[in-house]
Amino acid sequence: MEKKYNPEVIEKKWQDYWEQEKLFKVEIDTTKEKYYLLEMFPYPSGRIHMGHVRNYCIGDVVARFKMMTGLNVLHPMGWDAFGMPAENAAIKNHSHPAIWTINNINEMRRQLKRMGLSYDWDREIATCHPDYYKWEQWLFIRMLENGLVYRKKSIVNYCKPCATVLANEQVEAGCCWRCGEPVVQREQDGWFFRITKYADELLDWCDRLTGWPERVLTMQRNWIGRSEGAKILFKQENSDQSIEVFTTRPDTLYGATFMSLAPEHPLCLSLSKGTSQETPVQEFVNHALTQDWQSRVGESVGKEGVFTGAYCINPLTSRRMPIYCANFVLYEYGTGAVMAVPAHDQRDFEFAKKYGLDIIIVVQPTDHVLSAETMTEAYVGPGNLINSGEFDGTDNESAKKAISKKLKSMNQGGPTTNYRLRDWGVSRQRYWGAPIPVIHCAKCGPVPVPDLELPVVLPIDIEFPESGRSPLPDLDWWVNTHCPKCGSDARRETDTMDTFVESSWYFDRYTCPRYDNGLLDPVQDRYWSPVDQYIGGIEHAILHLLYSRFFTKALRDLGIKKESEPFRNLLTQGMVIKDGAKMSKSKGNVVDPEDLINKYGADTVRLFCLFAAPPERDLEWTSEGVDGAQRFLNRIWNLVLEYKDLKSSDQILMESADSRTIRRVTHKTIKKVTEDISNRFRFNTAIAAIMEMSNELSKVSCEEIYAKNDLKAAMKDAIESLVLLMSPFVPHISEELWEALGNKGGLTRRLWPTYNSEMILEDSLTIVAQVNGKKRAEIRVPTSATEDEMKQSAIAEANVQKFIEGRVIRKIVVVSGKLVNIVVS
């Protein structure tokens, strides 16, 4: 053993050893309990950042700990390798997305290996590999066959110069993020996953995901946004057509005085056609549709609208209700049409005031009286119905049900449920993604590519255009094909899939990454699924985690999987920040993990990441803290150096108090560290306990230890336990120290130390003596002391006497092992 801790040498040594011994390679072992641990796989952006480091350090502690407790641990890693940054980089560097991606993967794999993470690298997957997306295409077709995928026209953000659809987050202040030209709304065909079919199930299962943070579940519940209400049909005047609306307030139907349609609603134009309102409506609609989203629905935007010239009929009052087109009505939510009740809805109130429309109060609160003439805002609270015919006097909650029921009996609507969740549009007019496996035939329409022709390989050998426009539509040799059904000339779908599709099932593929007879090997899936612990950033709380849940249910219904939920437990780690802000290039506060590894070694970096904050919280990066972590590892190194030659084989005549103290510290620490890792993921307190133990052991004199057999034995056990306890956090130095103690390498094959409760017991303990709840003394009592004895020693204490003297003792509260509280008047 070297005199000085030299991470550079030992980290390389043990990483090589782990790789040669294939220490982290796993296979099904039915004699062992399985544990599937997964961290969110990275996008191969080029270099790992501190967020990755933190995420993967946390995962590695859990993985190594679970291995040591005897579980069969699956701990894989891979690459979320499709996506736009590859295209941008290719444009910038006159390169190719594939080359850029592969180089990045190689670089990042090398960096991750330097962290000493316990991955089974044989299971590595990259989602841009045809062997991976082949099964995604296969699944797409199965979903298409089962009605879970469909094609529809929808309104999208479109950039003309770039000839592509933009995601909402790629539109900056109404302009394209790349070319700066204004984005327009455009109706376009695209493929959709029918996630709304699972809205109820996704929502209901939120209550059963007991291993997920409540915060994430709340966000998902809000996103799904189930609301109970009614659909109501309003007959159009002079027509047998009806307009359907959704409302959560059917109780206010008697107060509905007009109707509002979203500008996208086709009725806006058709109703006004041929009337004097035709031109104003056309202008209004055109204006609304060409506006960017912010200036149309933004917070500060007022209510605007225009009369369509048409009327509909309130089914209960037979009132003639003018139909308006209004900017605040969302086409995507509900039916894109709303009944307006100005007295009881703030938006309708503002709109009615502006355009001079009638306000009728139908819900009267019990504590004050509303009047339509004087009210300055809508009343949305509870109350009893008025102006509502047969429902007058009913409380409005019961009226919701009663009126829904009546509408149903009239065939004019009825109770219904509506969701905020919309179907998931996955078409992207981009190159670097998985091709959608469909062929468009003029006669047969869209036809799935036959299974035998899968995968539809993304053409790689191409010139990547500088415009950013996808080269696929121009690749005649690739696009032109024949219809699988009728054989006539046809064109391939040139859209690729949203990259969230790949990450919605990658965790399944890790169980059988090279399986070629199907998407999943049922034997592997049954053994490994579901993921027992998933770890990643909170930023994926909705999209990725919701999509993955949807895919799991879809795979189940297609008979491919048994499980209904992908991730049994979820840990969301906080961000890494520096100087109070998230690390970013623009702020100039980025710390490069590899520089740190070069300077300190991976163990120090790991230790700091795990010690400075609990996983869910943000981690403030400080270089002083890293220095501190390094100092601790040096101290441990020196401590082990002192005791590495201890032999415990000498005969022990009697255990002394000193050796019992060493054993007590050891067993207490084993208990604390075990519980902190397994129950709570509180690595910071686990490490603090290890530090306390090492401080204790450093206090005793080395000569004394070597002088007595019982101390030698106790210390040897203590040092060995210490190294084992440290090993999930700082594996390299632990292996080296373990070897120096005369053992063989491969600590994850060792058993995690266990504690003996009897060893933790002390002969006497310190308890607190309080008077009226204030601490007045600390007293030592024998562990075996009875309540009475504890009371007596508390009362006998001089400082306690001072406070009870001359007062009457009303009551004495005894908490065994903790305190005695004497209550005096």
Added chain:
RNA sequence: GCCUGAGUGGUGGAAUUGGUAGACACAAGGGACUUAAAAUCCCUUGGGGCAUGUCCCCGUGACGGUUCGAGUCCGUCCUCAGGCACCA
């Protein structure tokens, strides 16, 4: 606006079921070793008081409440962070 979290020393954080507030670190100050520095080791370190103690008072965002006892439970409010946001 609505929904979630979170507010504890100079800093990161600890206190697991209502029972010693500040574990463990970082920073700072003092000391030892050294010709010197670095490294290392030791001591002090929430605020205040004096009678300098096994002392007293105050102290976990604010104010109330429950309790023998509250950082922890309840109520009202304040601040910060995140999510959603004209969702009918």
